[in-house]
Amino acid sequence: VAGRGxxxxxxxxxxxxxxxxxxDARGSSAGVAAAGTASEIVAAIGDDAALLRxxxxxxxxxxxxxxxxxxxxxxxWMTPRQMGARxxxxxxxxxxxxxxxxxxxxxxxxxxxDLTLPALRGIYAGLxxxxxxxxxxxxxxxxxxxxxxxxxxxxxGRVESGRALLRAGAxxxxxxxxxxxxxxAAAGLAALRAxxxxxxxxxxxxxxxxRARVAVxxxxxxxxxxxxxIDVSDGVGGDLAHICEASGVAIxxxxxxxxxxxxxxxxxxxxxxDPIDWVTGPSDDYELLFTTRRARVDLALAMGASLGLPVxxxxxxxxxxxxxxxxxxxxxxxxxxxxxxxxxxxxxxRG
Amino acid sequence: VAGRGxxxxxxxxxxxxxxxxxxDARGSSAGVAAAGTASEIVAAIGDDAALLRxxxxxxxxxxxxxxxxxxxxxxxWMTPRQMGARxxxxxxxxxxxxxxxxxxxxxxxxxxxDLTLPALRGIYAGLxxxxxxxxxxxxxxxxxxxxxxxxxxxxxGRVESGRALLRAGAxxxxxxxxxxxxxxAAAGLAALRAxxxxxxxxxxxxxxxxRARVAVxxxxxxxxxxxxxIDVSDGVGGDLAHICEASGVAIxxxxxxxxxxxxxxxxxxxxxxDPIDWVTGPSDDYELLFTTRRARVDLALAMGASLGLPVxxxxxxxxxxxxxxxxxxxxxxxxxxxxxxxxxxxxxxRG
Numbered sequence: 209v210a211g212r213g214x215x216x217x218x219x220x221x222x223x224x225x226x227x228x229x230x231x232d233a234r235g236s237s238a239g240v241a242a243a244g245t246a247s248e249i250v251a252a253i254g255d256d257a258a259l260l261r262x263x264x265x266x267x268x269x270x271x272x273x274x275x276x277x278x279x280x281x282x283x284x285w286m287t288p289r290q291m292g293a294r295x296x297x298x299x300x301x302x303x304x305x306x307x308x309x310x311x312x313x314x315x316x317x318x319x320x321x322d323l324t325l326p327a328l329r330g331i332y333a334g335l336x337x338x339x340x341x342x343x344x345x346x347x348x349x350x351x352x353x354x355x356x357x358x359x360x361x362x363x364x365g366r367v368e369s370g371r372a373l374l375r376a377g378a379x380x381x382x383x384x385x386x387x388x389x390x391x392x393a394a395a396g397l398a399a400l401r402a403x404x405x406x407x408x409x410x411x412x413x414x415x416x417x418x419r420a421r422v423a424v425x426x427x428x429x430x431x432x433x434x435x436x437x438i439d440v441s442d443g444v445g446g447d448l449a450h451i452c453e454a455s456g457v458a459i460x461x462x463x464x465x466x467x468x469x470x471x472x473x474x475x476x477x478x479x480x481x482d483p484i485d486w487v488t489g490p491s492d493d494y495e496l497l498f499t500t501r502r503a504r505v506d507l508a509l510a511m512g513a514s515l516g517l518p519v520x521x522x523x524x525x526x527x528x529x530x531x532x533x534x535x536x537x538x539x540x541x542x543x544x545x546x547x548x549x550x551x552x553x554x555x556x557x558r559g
Numbered sequence: 560v561a562g563r564g565x566x567x568x569x570x571x572x573x574x575x576x577x578x579x580x581x582x583d584a585r586g587s588s589a590g591v592a593a594a595g596t597a598s599e600i601v602a603a604i605g606d607d608a609a610l611l612r613x614x615x616x617x618x619x620x621x622x623x624x625x626x627x628x629x630x631x632x633x634x635x636w637m638t639p640r641q642m643g644a645r646x647x648x649x650x651x652x653x654x655x656x657x658x659x660x661x662x663x664x665x666x667x668x669x670x671x672x673d674l675t676l677p678a679l680r681g682i683y684a685g686l687x688x689x690x691x692x693x694x695x696x697x698x699x700x701x702x703x704x705x706x707x708x709x710x711x712x713x714x715x716g717r718v719e720s721g722r723a724l725l726r727a728g729a730x731x732x733x734x735x736x737x738x739x740x741x742x743x744a745a746a747g748l749a750a751l752r753a754x755x756x757x758x759x760x761x762x763x764x765x766x767x768x769x770r771a772r773v774a775v776x777x778x779x780x781x782x783x784x785x786x787x788x789i790d791v792s793d794g795v796g797g798d799l800a801h802i803c804e805a806s807g808v809a810i811x812x813x814x815x816x817x818x819x820x821x822x823x824x825x826x827x828x829x830x831x832x833d834p835i836d837w838v839t840g841p842s843d844d845y846e847l848l849f850t851t852r853r854a855r856v857d858l859a860l861a862m863g864a865s866l867g868l869p870v871x872x873x874x875x876x877x878x879x880x881x882x883x884x885x886x887x888x889x890x891x892x893x894x895x896x897x898x899x900x901x902x903x904x905x906x907x908x909r910g
Contacts, residue, residue, distance in 0.1 A: 256656035257622035271608035305607035362713035
């Protein structure tokens with residue numbers, strides 16, 4: 209983008225965003241309800257700020273997360289589209305963890321001078337595609353030069369008033385569930401770092417192209433299934449620890465119950481490491497973790513069938529010190545390590 | 560912050576933010592109505608996302624702007640408090656330009672390893688102070704390592720439904736107003752770059768410690784004064800050009816009417832340059848520009864007296880090509896240059 213003016217870039221970005229919205233409006237994909245309807249988004253890009261008019265009876269859900277080059281991704285591992293999509297998905301995942309409907313995003317972009325115009329366009333295409341899959345759209349943002357590429361997304365959603373899924377609702381006796389097979393992003397990242405793509409493409413995609421569980425969050429809210437919820441942005445152990453802290457409870461996971469992806473198990477064998485370390489340890493899979501009262505367990509299991517994805521009971525909520533432990537096959541009880549640390553150990557992109 | 564963990568920093572930030580809110584609640588400063596009341600902010604920091612429940616009859620106003628080290632500020636020119644405050648003010652200014660009441664902010668922070676913990680605390684103190692002056696507070700965000708310090712703020716406000724001040728409402732015959740004395744930030748920046756603080760402290764503060772005109776925006780909305788509005792984040796010429804584009808009108812400024820700050824005039828004489836270049840050229844003063852119908856001109860003038868700040872009619876809206884021209888004392892009509900370009904020429908912090 210070297211030599212391009214800010215206003216020129218903003219004008220281009222506006223055209224990209226609006227052209228894609230127009231295309232969506234003409235031939236919208238089946239099965240996706242547009243959340244950000246024309247009447248809800250009063251004004252988008254083009255003024256000092258955007259205007260929203262959310263319907264009555266809903267609370268707004270707001271989150272923001274920045275993806276920084278070398279920190280959260282490497283340009284050589286991902287296409288610009290994937291970078292944009294990832295920046296959207298990590299935020300969609302936070303809205304999902306609250307049970308919200310995504311509506312609109314504001315995007316702050318820091319672009320190095322060597323970023324090409326097609327790459328910039330790719331980032332927006334990825335953002336738009338990921339948001340558009342849930343009926344949400346880009347309504348504002350800004351672009352500035354920076355030495356390191358960063359994509360900071362603020363995402364606004366809504367949830368029926370008082371119905372948001374919080375971390376604080378878990379009670380002793382509740383059952384702990386997880387969607388999908390966590391740890392795959394960590395395994396995929398290990399494969400990327402080792403430079404061996406052989407047989408690991410699916411795992412690598414978990415790191416490069418994660419998908420937020422928005423439909424799960426909505427199902428949990430609409431059917432009053434979850435007592436607490438969080439997304440796996442740090443790792444099963446680290447994120448469940450947040451539920452323990454917020455709810456004042458302990459959690460014990462059952463090793464025999466943990467869903468272990470086959471590819472992950474294969475890679476672990478090849479590396480000579482314990483697959484359970486990937487499943488419970490630092491990994492940002494953007495799956496959902498939630499707890500349910502025992503009376504709602506059947507509903508949670510039925511949700512899996514209804515949405516066509518694995519939903520697995522992996523442990524129990526107990527009284528006690530707020531920490532996460534793992535009961536091994538052997539019967540031994542181990543403390544589970546914390547999650548990603550994006551400042552200390554967590555420089556995933558740096559290899 | 561080197562060696563500090565992400566969760567430790569987040570916990571600290573949460574304590575800083577919540578401690579300051581508690582202090583505000585105990586001894587709130589007179590004359591400032593808290594916009595983000597407890598009932599409006601349902602949940603702030605501490606879950607996957609924040610929850611807002613705005614009152615009925617209001618639209619939400621959303622904006623985001625990132626401040627990047629070396630781009631928008633230099634660490635050696637500003638204290639951490641000023642950096643934080645500036646990041647808040649540039650966003651407050653966008654809400655002001657829409658006529659909104661600021662409610663809540665989400666803050667994305669990219670911190671280099673050499674940033675100290677007291678500096679980080681200073682940034683949050685500055686953010687909190689600037690937001691708190693308008694009853695708004697930090698409700699969420701994230702922190703990550705970055706080679707360049709950046710502070711990206713998303714600010715949410717509200718405005719009575721359908722009453723937001725847009726850029727598109729100017730009509731031929733309208734009068735153009737500006738608050739304060741624009742150009743001072745550009746002059747202050749020139750003084751900072753030249754390294755001469757002598758007699759320029761007030762001008763330099765316009766760059767290092769700008770203040771958004773939130774009360775002006777509210778006054779304009781509550782008294783239906785403005786037909787269009789924008790904040791001076793690029794420069795009088797550049798920002799009025801946005802009004803011209805959006806409204807499909809021309810604007811002619813009158814040199815003899817432009818408010819010229821005395822310190823700015825003195826510095827211009829010392830530098831041998833035309834003070835009008837600073838007044839109309841690239842400068843981010845965060846003053847407000849607005850247009851009014853002729854019948855509302857007296858109200859606009861009365862607003863100045865009421866709020867205790869200069870509010871000056873500086874030109875007229877005309878039919879014609881959407882561009883901004885300046886009628887010189889001599890009668891000559893000149894095209895006014897555009898505003899800041901944050902990607903090309905606008906690397907203010909780089910000197």
